[in-house]
Amino acid sequence: MKGIYLDHAATTPVAPPVLEAMLPYFSQLYGNPGSTHAFGEKARYALEKARETIAVAIGANADEIVFTSGGTESNNTAIKGIAASKKRLGNHIITSAVEHHAILNPCHRLEKEGFEVTYLPVDKNGLVKAEDVAAAITGKTILISIIHANNEVGTIEPIAKIGAIAREHDICFHTDAVQTLGHIPLNVDELGIDLLSASAHKLYGPKGVGLLYIRRKTVITPLLEGGGQEGNRRSSTSNVAGIVGFAKAVEIAMAEMATQRPRITALRDKLLEGILGTIKDTHLNGAREQRLPNNINISFSGVEGEALLLSLDAQGIACSTGSACTSASLSPSHVLKALGVPPQISNSTVRFSLGRTNSEEDIEHVLKVMPALVERLRKISPLYQQAP
Amino acid sequence: MTGYSEKVKEHFHNPRNVGTIDEPDGVGKVGNPVCGDIMELYLKVENEVIVDAKFRTFGCGAAIATSSMVTELIIGKSIAEARQISNKAVAEALGGLPPIKMHCSVLAEEALQKALDDYQTRKK
Numbered sequence: 277m278k279g280i281y282l283d284h285a286a287t288t289p290v291a292p293p294v295l296e297a298m299l300p301y302f303s304q305l306y307g308n309p310g311s312t313h314a315f316g317e318k319a320r321y322a323l324e325k326a327r328e329t330i331a332v333a334i335g336a337n338a339d340e341i342v343f344t345s346g347g348t349e350s351n352n353t354a355i356k357g358i359a360a361s362k363k364r365l366g367n368h369i370i371t372s373a374v375e376h377h378a379i380l381n382p383c384h385r386l387e388k389e390g391f392e393v394t395y396l397p398v399d400k401n402g403l404v405k406a407e408d409v410a411a412a413i414t415g416k417t418i419l420i421s422i423i424h425a426n427n428e429v430g431t432i433e434p435i436a437k438i439g440a441i442a443r444e445h446d447i448c449f450h451t452d453a454v455q456t457l458g459h460i461p462l463n464v465d466e467l468g469i470d471l472l473s474a475s476a477h478k479l480y481g482p483k484g485v486g487l488l489y490i491r492r493k494t495v496i497t498p499l500l501e502g503g504g505q506e507g508n509r510r511s512s513t514s515n516v517a518g519i520v521g522f523a524k525a526v527e528i529a530m531a532e533m534a535t536q537r538p539r540i541t542a543l544r545d546k547l548l549e550g551i552l553g554t555i556k557d558t559h560l561n562g563a564r565e566q567r568l569p570n571n572i573n574i575s576f577s578g579v580e581g582e583a584l585l586l587s588l589d590a591q592g593i594a595c596s597t598g599s600a601c602t603s604a605s606l607s608p609s610h611v612l613k614a615l616g617v618p619p620q621i622s623n624s625t626v627r628f629s630l631g632r633t634n635s636e637e638d639i640e641h642v643l644k645v646m647p648a649l650v651e652r653l654r655k656i657s658p659l660y661q662q663a664p
Numbered sequence: 665m666t667g668y669s670e671k672v673k674e675h676f677h678n679p680r681n682v683g684t685i686d687e688p689d690g691v692g693k694v695g696n697p698v699c700g701d702i703m704e705l706y707l708k709v710e711n712e713v714i715v716d717a718k719f720r721t722f723g724c725g726a727a728i729a730t731s732s733m734v735t736e737l738i739i740g741k742s743i744a745e746a747r748q749i750s751n752k753a754v755a756e757a758l759g760g761l762p763p764i765k766m767h768c769s770v771l772a773e774e775a776l777q778k779a780l781d782d783y784q785t786r787k788k
Contacts, residue, residue: 371767537768578722578724579722580701580723580724580727581724582724582725583723583724583725583727583728584670584727586673586724587677590673590677596708604764606699606764606767608700618698619700620722623700655682656679656682656720656721656728657720657721657722658693658702658703658704658720658721658722659702659722660722
């Protein structure tokens, strides 16, 4: 049975040209870019070329790109690093209720250390209001961090407006762009971004490599200290193969965005309209328009999310759920809660995230098998009354 | 998946005794405050022996599988024997549950105890 992968927001397969670009950097060009000899020189050249490629893609300068181990490290560095470097100027951070845990948990830690954090609410579509950001600013605000597009519900936040507000008040602005780099246009100057987190494995690059864009003159206290790599902002021997792969992945994503974005958006709409049209008592979570091209987040009344996930998995269809019973915390999704979705509906939710691997036939197949799976679970469920 | 045994998967995909019983002799309806799952268990009892059991569950794979298993374990058992069935016994009968899913088996035990309580209350 050929699997149908609809969980690209969790991770993506490494694109073959990406893997090919990486391979020489394991056993042949294995030098440490920090070494002076020819072996080091070759690795250094590859590292800096990769940095340049990615910088150009987001409208940045090469020296503003700091490579990390992934989105979590980038987010932790941004939050804790700015908090540490600016604590003499203030102790207030503004973020939203729909951030990834790699933002929320560092913020919770900072609160224990005496920082004050404002978690801005969102509307029913998951949108942060730019006016709310402006209203939350105090004389002590040192950082604003708002996710570019939400990983669960796919809502794209008004980052340009928020960036302009941050600029106006001369406050550092970070965005978690893990779900957007390579998927939708992204330019740090146009969006007024000072810090940006991204991760290679969300755009057909390898796992274990990410970046933190840090605008020039933004001082940040490093999370990792040691040999002073990455301009003293992130010590650790560079993951050369991973970084080369990341750059190749960005290059491909940028070159293909004009064709992949409309293609995947069309597949998304076909799947979305197919589900809403053929399975009753289903509804979309998140914004319909201001939405990632690949994200669908749907609640199926009376059906627990993981039960549907398992049923689909048995048919070779991979998706994900934010349902309580699947998460380690056993509490419903904080994102759906922030959107005002009641717990029972939240626990009845499944996310489908599309990508390059999907075809029209995949979507048709999913639409063909899903109604019966939902129907079966509804028959078991005490929460769903079948129409006679 | 989440480390479910084959037996859990089998009971999830082909649950036994799904549904309700008309004029039941005992009903247990419970909600799991931990994760929001809901289970209803219906009993038919003759001469202190459970002759039929049906369930309906809103819950994850483990919740549905444990619901199914508990019905299998109690049919044919006396009320006194059914009283002794613990959540651990249900989980063991399924070849074990992932640690994070053990709370799901508690739901099945609670539904059973409540249904037995209900039976004994009705009898009085």
